[in-house]
Amino acid sequence: MLNILPxxxxxxxxxxxxxxxxxxxxxxxxxxxxxxxxDIKENNPKLWQSGIKILKL
Incomplete structure (x- = not known):
């Protein structure tokens, strides 16, 4: 797993x-x-984008 903290x-x-x-x-x-x-972000980008729009992020 990639450590993004740095x-x-x-x-x-x-x-x-x-x-x-x-x-x-x-x-x-x-x-x-x-x-x-x-998992949703990686495997279901359409659902991820819908969630971002719904949550207004």
Missing amino acids: LLSAEEHERLMNAIVSLSHNNPNVVSQLEKLA
């Missing part, structure tokens, strides 16, 4: 860690949820 700026790294902490709070399924999102 590719991020210090600010991006902090924002990423804050987002993970926020998602993890009272959410024991966060890892499987993130794995499913990664």
